[in-house]
Amino acid sequence: MFVIVKKIRSTQKLVPLVSTLTRQQRCKFSSLPELTKDRYPNVKRGNYGHIDTNHLIFFKDLLGETRVITDESECLGYNTDWIKANRGYSRCVLKPKCTREVAAILKFCNENVLAVCPQGGNTGLVGGSVPVFDEIVLSTSLMNKIVSLDTTSGVLTCEAGCILENLENHLDEHQLMMPLDLGAKGSCQIGGNVSTNAGGLRLLRYGNLQGTVLGLEAVTANGEIIDCLSSLKKDNTGFHLKHLFIGSEGSLGVVTKVSIQCPPKPKAVNLAFLGLQSFDKILTVFKRCKHDLGEIMSSCEAIDADSLAVTTDHLGLKSPLAKFPFYMVIETNGSDNGHDEEKLSRFLEDVMGDGTVEDGVATNEPSKMKAIWELRERITEGLIHDGYVFKYDLSLPLENFYSLVGIMKERVGADAVRVSGYGHVGDGNVHLNVAVKEFSPEVLHKIEPFIYEYTSKLNGSISAEHGIGFRKTKYMHYSKSKEAMDLMRNIKDMMDPKWILNPYKVLPQ
């Protein structure tokens, strides 16, 4: 046990993590959102076929009765995203168990011009993982086998439907860990993580999936299996195709298997939770943290008071600190606890000695670290209790990281229940949330496109880690040039000429 400054006060888990809720529970958890087709009447259904009896016969022959879901209430969880923002009306959910079945499904859909929405854990935040109209849902949930784990090299190979937390638990037994960690880890699937190039809490230290995914297998729109499932750290033989599937949100192919470089589980983990008076002080602490903690820093997160409040007020979590305008969560991963504690003590003495940080706790006790991490990881879940949430996920220069929160408070005014910001300060990635009682086009117009114009002027990204999905397609040009978008469209035309894969998503229509 290692405590600097003061002991952590008790923390308590009162409601289940979103990650432990089933898909159906999550739907009941909140009232149903309006159908996407009604909320966004300007988006028109593409000229795709409609599911008929013959199609269903083919699917049932291929998968058996139980893996073809057509019942409306059973389909509901697959049609609705968990943040109550989007709802499709598909009446056909397919649950293949292997790559060969995915290939047969896509080949058939391509021949019959049936639109397909690939779906992993359905934990996305931009409407990318649910149908917009009646697209067939291709769920990877049953493709959840671990293929192999090389404990010497740390290379894990598994199917797309493996849940992130299950992989983490499996690796833990072998003193390894996943290079990524997300709040949604209990539900999200590795195939979805890879398809959306998920970022998360450890990116600062272990890099992004473009770097850690060694290989993958994907099925393209015509049912062709592209096997790039290398488990090698280095392979410069031709174009690096895997990157076409990492982050293209299922619109160029369905990822079916992944091989990923997993770092050794750190022998020492320490966590500090700090209270600060201003965002400027967060930047000061981040700089000192980089200097003092060096190679052991694994996370550097910022949270404002309004964001923390949703986890204490709505979810009943307890904060170990008194109220501050801002908080930071700083984690270290290292191989020698003595060395790490020394570095962390030096850092805390540094930032608390001169009052940059007013109060803080540090711990290496697993239960206490978990309690602190929940304060950060469950903000998204807590926000749902406010009503409808306009969610933004921006990359911005550090000096502008928090400026939009104040600007948005002014623009939206009394229309908002809460305007709050938190995120990965170490990666320049802020999550800005405008919570309102219920969805309102008027509030939307107060926020958009202003927020994207502002981001674009600062050369930021309008989607740092959440992706484009359904809800940001028409804003992509704020982050990408015409030539880049034309090239994307050419790639899409070449790889999915009938645009059957995840239509209405990623690329503007």
Add this chain to the structure above:
Amino acid sequence: MFVIVKKIRSTQKLVPLVSTLTRQQRCKFSSLPELTKDRYPNVKRGNYGHIDTNHLIFFKDLLGETRVITDESECLGYNTDWIKANRGYSRCVLKPKCTREVAAILKFCNENVLAVCPQGGNTGLVGGSVPVFDEIVLSTSLMNKIVSLDTTSGVLTCEAGCILENLENHLDEHQLMMPLDLGAKGSCQIGGNVSTNAGGLRLLRYGNLQGTVLGLEAVTANGEIIDCLSSLKKDNTGFHLKHLFIGSEGSLGVVTKVSIQCPPKPKAVNLAFLGLQSFDKILTVFKRCKHDLGEIMSSCEAIDADSLAVTTDHLGLKSPLAKFPFYMVIETNGSDNGHDEEKLSRFLEDVMGDGTVEDGVATNEPSKMKAIWELRERITEGLIHDGYVFKYDLSLPLENFYSLVGIMKERVGADAVRVSGYGHVGDGNVHLNVAVKEFSPEVLHKIEPFIYEYTSKLNGSISAEHGIGFRKTKYMHYSKSKEAMDLMRNIKDMMDPKWILNPYKVLPQ
């Protein structure tokens, strides 16, 4: 100063580093190789236009007289690779100074179906950077400006022609460093590094360029400028186009600018040079090294006696150790020298205490570290003195990392001057070299395709970091499936329909 076991004996630099030689000097340094068209008579010139007076008038109007080189002897250095393996006969070398000029050149070449060979520092090892026939050489040498350096975030943005060592020196002033380091750093250019997805000595710690390149600008075959020059750590807005240009060896576009995430310069660097009796012991040491050094390990290299001998015998370098069958170079980068020395001492006591390592030196004195690194980095240069070198760059499972050296010695027998192996054991990447007095098709047939078949059976890569270039195109199928190669060809057809960019390279004809 930090020395364990024994002091380093004197090291001496007798001949200039390859990196300090000019292009012309490098050509004189060795006799001219046979023309590629004669050495590989099966490869036929594509149906491209021939340079005529009107073409030259256009180029001279665009660039001025001095940046259009047509003199045969001046062209020689651009036609010949420095390892004496390939030689084209281009009589047109173009030296644009900016992206706009590159765009104008490619647009013109595309319209006139003139083949183009993009060239950076021409330090490649697979014949990818020199013409095969009379392709126009598009040299990026004069595009060597640093655009910006954000010292807080560590993001460097620069033009493609910047020499790696110059960038390193610039960053050094700001307590930053490049995430990659290569033996060829004094000549190689960052645009070439990115285009070939160069690996090198620090990949183990800082990751590959697919992870560290934040953005780039490239010009496609039709002269279109694709601006993906983001300097953000996270940007999930659409397909991740930059990866089409990283590692595609100039065959999908010419990289003109790069923005790259540079890590802080470590406050402490330590280097150990170890002597060992067997390759099995290298694997033991690598495993213990991962355990004992953890997050501070930055390089883990293996060298066999025959590889080390080329630097001592041909280049006059001095080894600080007596003769051993194998050597290792292990580097640490950290933020606290006291902690790092403690970890390194513990590691060295561990591996030397039980005799796994027989002798070793450790140092943190810059001049002595440089002397040790030269023993590793100048092997490629030293090998040229043997005559012609058949070079292989393979990813293999660690237990098979060195097995091919023995097998090759048997297969090639007395035909070889030397069969040797060294490389990045931390990345599973071995450099195997078969040196002969002069190029011989008979020896070639003893080695190829056997070496690729062997690698393929072990699920290795036939090119870990050197790329496919000209010399490995017909062997790509040993590492890539038919479907993957078909998709590559479709991408090429879409992005460069006339195949004017770096023809005869990467994809099999």
